[in-house]
Amino acid sequence: MPDFILSIDQGTTSSRAILFDLKGEPQATAQLELPQIYPQPGWVEHDAERIWRDVQQVCRDALAKAPAGTPRAIGITNQRETTVVWDRKTGKPIHNAIVWQDRRGAPLCKQLIEAGWEPKIQAKTGLLIDSYFSATKVRWLLENVSGAQEAADRGELAMGTIDSFLLWRLTGGKVHATDVTNASRTMLFNIHAMGWDDELLDLFKVPKSMLPRVLECADDFGRSSKDSAGVALPIAGVAGDQQAALIGQACFQPGMIKSTYGTGCFALLNTGGKVVTSNNRLLSTVGYKLKGELAYAIEGSIFVAGAAVQWLRDGLKLIHQAGETEDLARSIAGTNGVYLVPAFTGLGAPYWDPSARGAIIGLSRNTGIAEIVRSALEAVCYQTRDLMSAMAGDSGQAPSMLRVDGGMVRNDWVMQFLADILNVPVERPVVTETTALGAATCAGLGAGLFASMGEVAGNWQRDRLFNPGMQDSVRDQLYAGWRAAVKRVQN
Numbered sequence: 199m200p201d202f203i204l205s206i207d208q209g210t211t212s213s214r215a216i217l218f219d220l221k222g223e224p225q226a227t228a229q230l231e232l233p234q235i236y237p238q239p240g241w242v243e244h245d246a247e248r249i250w251r252d253v254q255q256v257c258r259d260a261l262a263k264a265p266a267g268t269p270r271a272i273g274i275t276n277q278r279e280t281t282v283v284w285d286r287k288t289g290k291p292i293h294n295a296i297v298w299q300d301r302r303g304a305p306l307c308k309q310l311i312e313a314g315w316e317p318k319i320q321a322k323t324g325l326l327i328d329s330y331f332s333a334t335k336v337r338w339l340l341e342n343v344s345g346a347q348e349a350a351d352r353g354e355l356a357m358g359t360i361d362s363f364l365l366w367r368l369t370g371g372k373v374h375a376t377d378v379t380n381a382s383r384t385m386l387f388n389i390h391a392m393g394w395d396d397e398l399l400d401l402f403k404v405p406k407s408m409l410p411r412v413l414e415c416a417d418d419f420g421r422s423s424k425d426s427a428g429v430a431l432p433i434a435g436v437a438g439d440q441q442a443a444l445i446g447q448a449c450f451q452p453g454m455i456k457s458t459y460g461t462g463c464f465a466l467l468n469t470g471g472k473v474v475t476s477n478n479r480l481l482s483t484v485g486y487k488l489k490g491e492l493a494y495a496i497e498g499s500i501f502v503a504g505a506a507v508q509w510l511r512d513g514l515k516l517i518h519q520a521g522e523t524e525d526l527a528r529s530i531a532g533t534n535g536v537y538l539v540p541a542f543t544g545l546g547a548p549y550w551d552p553s554a555r556g557a558i559i560g561l562s563r564n565t566g567i568a569e570i571v572r573s574a575l576e577a578v579c580y581q582t583r584d585l586m587s588a589m590a591g592d593s594g595q596a597p598s599m600l601r602v603d604g605g606m607v608r609n610d611w612v613m614q615f616l617a618d619i620l621n622v623p624v625e626r627p628v629v630t631e632t633t634a635l636g637a638a639t640c641a642g643l644g645a646g647l648f649a650s651m652g653e654v655a656g657n658w659q660r661d662r663l664f665n666p667g668m669q670d671s672v673r674d675q676l677y678a679g680w681r682a683a684v685k686r687v688q689n
Contacts, residue, residue, distance in 0.1 A: 200267040203641050204260065204431065206253055207634040208276045208360050209439065210234075210297065210461040211508070213252040215260035217269070218638040220647055222446075222629055222657040225267075228259030235294060240301035240543060243294035246282045249360065250367050258428040272368075272422055273435035273641030275442035275633050276360040278383045281335035283346065283357045283408070289371055291363075292343050292355065296335040299462075299501060299543045303334025304552045315401070322388045322395055324473060324482030326550055330499070332359060333385035333402045340403065353407040359383070361436050362410045365419055368427055373420035376410040378492075379441035382484040387412070389473060389484055389494070414487040415445070416644035435640025440464040441486055442636030444495065447601045447627065448655040452493075455589070455597050457582055458633065459606035462546070463503035465585045466495040467593060478588035479548040488643055488651060496592055498547040498585030502540035502556075504606050506574040509542070516567045520605075527572040527611045535560040537683035538573040548588040551688050559683045578606065579616040580680040586620055601625045603632040610664075618668035619677065628659040 200219050207214040210232070217226040230252040235243040261269065279298035284291045296302070307327045310316070316327045325331055336357050340347045349355050356366070359380045365373050381387040381394075386404065388395040394409055413419065419433040437445060440458055444466045447456040452470035457463060466485065473482050473494050485495035507523060510516045517523060537559045544552035558570065590596040600622055606612055607626050617624040629635055642648040 201270045201647060202264065202267050203638040203647065204257065204269050204272045204429070205634040205638040205641070206257065206272065206274045206364065207631070207637065208249060208253060208274070208364065210277045210299070213249060213256055214634065215253070215256040216631060216634045216638070217260050217264050218635060220642065222635055222638070224629065224631065225265055226260045226263035228256040228263065230256055242297040242299045242543070244280065244297055246291040246295045246363060249295070250364070253364060254426065254428070261428050269429055269431055270647060271434040271641040271645035272427065272431050273637035273639070274361050274364055274433065275437055275439050275637035276364070276380070278359060278380055278438035278440065279330060279332050280360050281332045281339070281357065282360065282363045283336060283339045283355055284363065284366070286354055286356050289366060292346055293339055295360070296339065298330055300335065301329050301543055301552055302338055303329030306334050306337060319385065319398070320475070322390070322398065323385050324382070324389050325385050326479060326481065328550060329552065330546070331383060331385035333398070333404070336404055337402045347403070350405050350408055353405070355408055356410070357404070357408040358410045359438070361438070365433065365436070368422040368433060369420040370423055370426065374410045375413055375419055377413055377415045377417070377436040378484045378487045379415060379438040380436070381412045383438060389482065415441070415640045416488050418644070432645055433641070434644030435637055435642070437486065437636055437640050439633045440466055440497065441484070441495070442640070443603055443633045444468065444636065445486055445488070445639050446632030446634070446636030447603060448658040449601065450651055450655055454601070456601040456603065459503050459578065459602065459604035460633070461503065461505045463500035463578055463581060465498045465582065465589070467589050469494045469496055469593070474592060476588070476592045478591045479550055480585070480588050480592060481547070488640070491651070496589055498588060500581045500585070501543050501546045503578045504604070505542070506538065506540040506577065507606070510571060510574055516571060523571050523575060524609045524611045526568045527575055530568045530572060533560070533569045533573045533576065534562065534564060535679065536565055536569045536573045537680055538570065538577050539683050539687045540574065540577055541687050545684070545688070548584055549684065549688065553689055554687045557683070557687045559686055575609070575612050576615060578612065579619045580677065582616060583619050583677060586622070597622055599623050599625060601627065603627060603630050613664045617664040617666045619673060621666045621673060623666065624664040626661045626664070628661045
């Protein structure tokens with residue numbers, strides 16, 4: 199009877215459970231879409247109780263679909279930075295979760311930058327000051343929920359990213375923990391000392407008693423109850439979604455790079471045991487800590503990738519489903535100068551402009567649905583080139599290969615255009631859901647189901663290689679048009 203690992207993948211737009219065998223191949227999947235809550239422009243929230251109910255349901259559904267075998271461990275991966283504060287006695291959140299895309303912390307960030315805090319915060323955390331990260335979210339909750347600051351000061355409240363909230367619920371409140379990758383995204387964690395930073399906790403007025411214990415990505419995170427997940431198992435692995443994808447893509451050697459295309463787009467470059475400080479407004483972050491081995495990474499974050507396709511479907515209603523976009527893109531030779539800059543919640547790396555807003559530029563009477571759809575797909579690739587250029591500047595060498603994953607990479611047209619605009623070969627793996635696979639990998643290592651990281655790397659398989667074929671002059675002209683469009687929406 200084969201062994202399986204149950205991977206919980208709690209993302210921005212859905213909650214999933216995938217059962218992997220020990221070769222890294224999915225055997226059963228269940229998924230539920232997660233509604234977004236928009237209280238006002240620039241604010242994004244999730245119902246944390248809805249997340250918990252959905253996670254319970256998808257775990258039970260995936261287990262019910264599973265072939266004969268034995269589940270051995272649980273791994274968790276999650277949307278990072280999204281912040282929950284809950285009551286320690288009841289386990290109930292005091293407010294909706296504030297999502298990573300949320301911009302309500304921007305005024306505080308501006309104050310901190312003007313007060314000269316950014317160099318110190320970057321030196322400690324590897325992060326630039328931005329409301330993207332958890333610190334300003336928890337500060338807002340403590341200030342704006344009645345009695346929250348006082349309750350926190352009395353030690354009655356707990357905070358965490360989604361992984362911490364799920365761990366609390368899965369273990370019946372016995373475990374309040376997170377892993378090093380999620381901790382490194384809070385703007386409260388010192389990535390050199392590998393611990394919560396007292397000076398930053400004082401700055402954001404966050405009592406240390408609120409914070410979870412920080413463990414390795416493959417570690418003992420307690421045990422689920424049968425009532426919570428449908429099965430009682432050790433929870434042996436946790437990693438934030440982008441670092442989980444780095445692990446799932448087996449990018450274990452310095453210089454290897456992966457880019458994940460989900461709601462947003464996130465590229466991580468493994469820098470080994472060295473923290474590389476970016477001169478191009480990228481982030482230094484913890485890549486993973488596995489079996490005592492600590493690896494750092496440079497990260498570039500694009501806030502809107504697949505979310506732009508979702509907007510075409512749900513907002514503009516130009517398409518009925520995402521799969522239509524490939525045929526529409528192929529139906530025309532080009533966009534005729536149309537560029538869509540999807541700065542719906544500001545611009546991420548390397549611009550970090552929270553005031554930017556989205557725009558479609560270059561419209562004419564000849565512009566139709568196909569041009570707008572294709573320009574949304576192209577924007578994902580242009581933004582990736584922005585990141586690759588910045589990473590090359592920081593690391594001193596241009597990437598020679600890019601491993602890709604996430605929902606969008608099933609679109610062959612997008613992957614070919616990406617290779618063309620980057621002028622770099624693009625590798626798509628057989629298992630494109632590498633975020634969930636990374637969580638399963640962590641759990642497998644934590645539970646002793648894998649002997650080594652080398653065994654994990656040996657399981658990785660390529661599905662297809664996309665080689666660049668675009669003329670340099672065409673590539674340069676298209677990218678120059680993109681850079682000009684970005685300038686139009688900034689500030």
